[in-house]
Amino acid sequence: NGGWVMIERETFIRPVHTNQRLTMVHAVNIPIAPKKHWYKSSRQCLYYTLYFPRLPEDVTAIDIIEKEAARPNNYFNFYGVSLEKIAQEVIIAPN
Secondary structure, three states, rough: OOOOOOEOOEEEEEOOOOOEEEEOOOOEEOOOOOOOOOOOOOOOOOOOOOOOOOOOOOOOEEEOEEEEEEEEHHHOOEEEEEEHHHOOOOOOOOO
C-alpha cells in the first residue's frame, strides 16, 4: 500500500568536493538493511534520525550518501546539501 523504507549500514556524509567519508554511527527509528519498515498507507510518514561523526567547523555543504551505485535512484543520495539551510529547515525526501 505505502511501500517500504530502510537505510544502508554504510551510509555516509562527505564534505562537498572531498573524498572524506564520515560513516553513519547510529540510526533511530529507521531499520538498517536488510530489515524494512513497511508503510500501512501511502499517507504515512516516518521520521528518523541518522548520526555521523562531527564535521570540521569550516564545512558548509555535504553530500549525504546511502550508497553510490549504478542505479542511484534506488538509494537516498543527496548532493550539495547546505548545512546553513539544514539548520533552519527539516529535509523531506521526495516520494
